[in-house]
Amino acid sequence: MDRAFLKYRAMWSGSAECGMSDADVDRYVEKLYETGINTLIVHLKGGDGTVYWKSDILPQCTHEGYDVFDLPAALLSACRKRGMRLEAWLIDYFEGKNGPAHREHPEWVMLDPDGKTTAEEMLRGKPWGPLWMCAARRPGYTDHWLLPLIREFAQKYDFDAIHHDYVRYPGDAAPDRYCFCDYCLENLPKWAGYRTEAYSDDPFFHEFYDRGYIEAHWEQSPRVLPANWESLPRSFKANFLLEGGFFQGGRNDLDYFFYLYRREAITDFCRLAKEAVNEVRPDMDVSAAVFKNPVHSGRFIGQDWRTFEGYVDGIIPMNYRDHYPGSFEVYLDLLKETIETQRQLTKNFKYYWPGAAINFLYFEEERPLHALAKALEDEDCDSAIAAFDAISDRIRSVSTSACQAIDALRKNPAIVSEARKEFATFRENIPGDYWPAEKLDRLLSVIGDTQVEGFSLFCVGHLDQYSQWTALRNAIPRD
Ligand SMILES: [Zn+2]
Structure with missing residues (x-):
């Protein structure tokens, strides 16, 4: 059990919980500092599209109250005086139910093959709700909204880093459905070279099909789009771009280009964001919350973070337990293996801190x-x-009355309403000791053993929710 290497001990933190005055923020930061946390990644652009600073360029984005109270300045002052690192957690392409960007530019949202938004997608039997913004469109959300906000933040506040989140497509809910907006339907074929400008109608069939595989004749770049392309409705175009083939009569391989297009849109945003940040603050880092396996996330959400090299300094993978199968023990085994792999993949990045979520430890x-x-x-x-x-x-160790209620129920099933009442009370105010302290300890022990130089935990609110403040204090090394 070696935790001495854990030099960066980070937590993702919400914005509201920091408080609304300098004194509140100072108290909040002090409590974390005193627990052994020395890096904060604080939520400053939310999933509803609002920002937690007074924006001069897009004042309509400023979250209510934060035009008066300067939260980032208060955080900076509280962290600097304790020598703590501070990063600004910004949600990139997720815009909530009706965020300010969408209100002004409904044409910037991602669309599926039927021209519908992610809000209409069904998730676990219910309409999903949130909108996602198209990452590829230019001019669009990326260059006219997100990048100017990031540049403004970097200019105003001397944070150590800005931290990307939702830097991806919504493939954890709806893989292969986005984006088929008007822009992408035009732009993807252009980007992929599916027809030429000079001879746009010419099919450019090969003079000789003299090799054993039709795909061997790719280098002359035949026209890929079908002859009736212009007259096809959106859903047929989308179907072709995802399911069609580079060659008429060849393999259905166009999905390769679809995934590459999405990957490039996300990576290009990272490039532009790094440029924008360093234009105004040359020493500021950029980090990113990413999914655990870049090969998988490249295909499913356009997030192959190996390609972020040079544009992102810190890789902070969300190695959350809900991204793994099996028991807590299986999670710890797989987590160890994940970290070994990620360490290799992040060798050329400035920093790598594996992330873990507190709440999912208690399934x-x-x-x-x-x-x-x-x-x-x-x-x-x-x-x-x-x-x-x-x-x-576990219940026996914290509540006698809850146990008695179940014992009574075993004898007499007719008194179910009393047991219901008892457990409603229990769940409203679960005694802190119900949650085992050793899980967080074992988690940090596994991370420490891999000798990485930091970790990040999601999130501060869970320390209250699962009564883990003491467990955390006991589990992390001291300077
Ligand atoms: Zn699009």
Whole structure:
């Protein structure tokens, strides 16, 4: 168990929880500092499109109240006096239900093959809701909204870094559906060279098909688009761009170019963001919250972060447990393997801190509690008792009355409403000791053993929610 290497001990932090005065922010930062945290990554551009500073260039983005209270300045002052590192967490392409950019430029949103937005996508049986903005469109959200905001922030505040989040496509919910906006339908074929400018109608069939594979004749760049392209509706064009083939009669390989196009849109944004930041503040770093495997995320969300090299200084992968299968033990084994791989992949980056989420550590304690509540709600006593038995040791250690309620239920299923009441109370105010302290400790032990130089935990709010302040203080090394 070697944690001495963990020089950067970071946490992602919300904005509202920092408070609304210099004194609040100072108290907030002090509590984290005193716990052993020395780096904060604070949410300053939200998933609703608003920013937590007074924007002069796009004042309509400023979140209510933050035109008066200067949160970034208060954070800077509180962190600097304690020698803490400070990064600005900015949500890039996710714009919430109706953010300011979308209100002014509805044409900048991502569209699917049917011309619908991500808001209309069904997720786990319900309409999803949030909008995503097209990363490729120029002029568009990237160059006329996001980059100017990033440049403005860097100019105003001497943070150590800006931190990209949602620097990707929405493929964790809807892979292969975006983006088929008007711009991308025009631009992807142009970018991929699917026809020439000079002879746009010429199919340029090869003079000789004299090699064994039709794909061997690719170098003369045949016209890829079908002859009826201009008259096709959006959904047919989208289907061709995703499912079609480079050669009529060849393999259906156009998805390769579709994924490459998305990857390039995201990487190009990183390039431009780094340029914008360093134009106004040459020493400022840029970091990014990324998915754990860049080969996979390149295909599914356009985020092959290996290509961020030179444009992003710090790679902070979200190695959250919900991105892994299996038990807590399996998670720790796979996490170790992930970190070894990521270390190799990030050798040319300035820094690499594996990230982990606190809340997902407690599936074993949390899921049976939900199941228990649901079973009691449904008056399904057998399921309620089974769910209770899965966590009975933990509940027994913190609540006698909850255990008595279940014991009574075992004898008399008719009193289910009393057990329901008891567990509603229990869940409203779960005793801190219900959550095991050793999980966070074991997590940091696995990270420390890999001898990386830092970690980042998601997020400060979870320390309250799962009563982990003391566990964290005991688990991290001291300077
Ligand atoms: Zn688009």
